[in-house]
Amino acid sequence: MLVLENGKMMWPAPLPPPPPQQKEEEKVIVEKPVDYRAPYVQGAKNAAIAATSVLAFGAAAPNPAFSSMFTTFALSNVIGVQVVLGVTHALHSPLMAVTNAISGTTALGGMHLLAHSNSAPATMLGAAATTLSTVNIVGTSYESTCI
């Protein structure tokens, strides 16, 4: 280790030259006045749109069955969002597999069609819907096994 050279102290070794500093362009920062009102305006608009559309569904409802179905739909959405947000990131793939499997409930639609069919084409379509949906239910169950 070189410590002295011609009487000159050489230890510790001098640091390598620092990397050339990039000239930072001086950005002129214009401070925008913060609009505290804007988010509330937007929120109020969204609330108005949402509330009006719900009422519009009520106005368009042809029968009580639709109203009760609409209630189911609205509440299911709320539950769906809450439940899905609760799923951990690591389980997002199984989440897709499970939703895929339960989307096989389209089989129920096909069965409905088969039971009430009054023409050959309708029977064919119902049969196709039932069969393909069952492929889905059973197939995706396996899928969740691989993950």
Added chain:
Amino acid sequence: MNQHVFETIIKLFKYLIFFVMLSLGGFIVTTKMLDMFKRPTDPPEYYHLYGIPTAGVLTLYGIGSMSGKYPEIDSAAATLSGLLCIGGIGGLASQNTARLGAVSGQAGVALGVASTLGHLSPSMGTTASIAGLMAAGGAAGHYIGHRVEPTSLPQTVAAFHSLVGFAASSAAIGDYLNCANPTDLDKVHLSSIYLANIIGSVTTTGSLVAFGKLDGRLESAPMKHPARDQINMGLGAATLGAGAVFMGGPEFGTGLAALGGALTTSGILGWHMTASIGGADMPVVITVLNSYSGWALCAEGFMLDMPILTTVGALIGCSGAALTKIMCDAMNRDIVSVILGGYGTKASGKGEAMKFEGEATTTNVDDVVKQLMESQSVIIVPGYGLAVAKAQYPLKEMVDSLRGAGKKVRFAIHPVAGRMPGQLNVSFELHT
């Protein structure tokens, strides 16, 4: 023989077929699935015990439904089925309850099928044909599902989405064909037929293209047609136009033509939109299609007046939308443009392409080994290539030896790494 006894025997036979069918489909798979989930180090699990309450509820429901004394028991069973499906997703909130969730989802679907059969009480022949069809479908699903490898999951999911879309479209058209007098249909019924039809159609073709791209059967580069946006707009307008005709409640022939037209144009739209998106963006496409398949199911629920379909559909729709949002946030993309399909590579975009700044540092094995030996704390950022190369096993050995040497090893996984949400997370949860 007394008429009543005869009917009861027929009903009993019906339920017998039905139970055989269920055990073919749901429960064997569930058991096998849970077995496959097991690691040698795991404590023993007794999830098959949940089969007892499931079978018990099905039996109770069967007896109640057959007795004919409780007409409302069908809808209660359907509600229970919906709750179980919600529980299926809720169970995924943590690793510990995930398997219970899977069981719950399976039981939900089984009970859904049961309640529909009970509600419809189809004739003997129809029941037999439903059982036959489901057995055939179940066998096919068994065959396909058995061959799936973990790395080919994304394309399998895409392929299965197309089945859901096709089933939704078929049910919509079939329902319209079944109407004795289409001019009498109310607006809600008409619009739910129309929506189930077109959403199903978009999902079918879109998923097929996504499957082709992910499976390497189609070129994964985006199709850059210069008039891309115009084509999309044109197809969208044609679909809406056919919808307007259909919503007018026309005669049967006109209505069927409008429905078929909307089916075709929305199918081409789904194909074109997905074809215009590059392979790297497919994870988002899959979640969007997942969401679409849910909304198609919702529309079907309104169409057939079956709350169970609406509940499950909303659940799936929300799930797909939430996953889409998570992935979009992770990639700095706009969720609205994603839902509308105008995302990914902007082929029609003008101006200079974004410049990539900075320098990439490459290295070789020796340097990496040296650096790893010298460092105290290591963070590994895996990509999809690792899953394809099945490198998680050697990686695990490496991580073990590093940890054995007293180093801190962590993983950083980007939310959209892999080809479907959380794909890499899964590899690591199970193997490292």
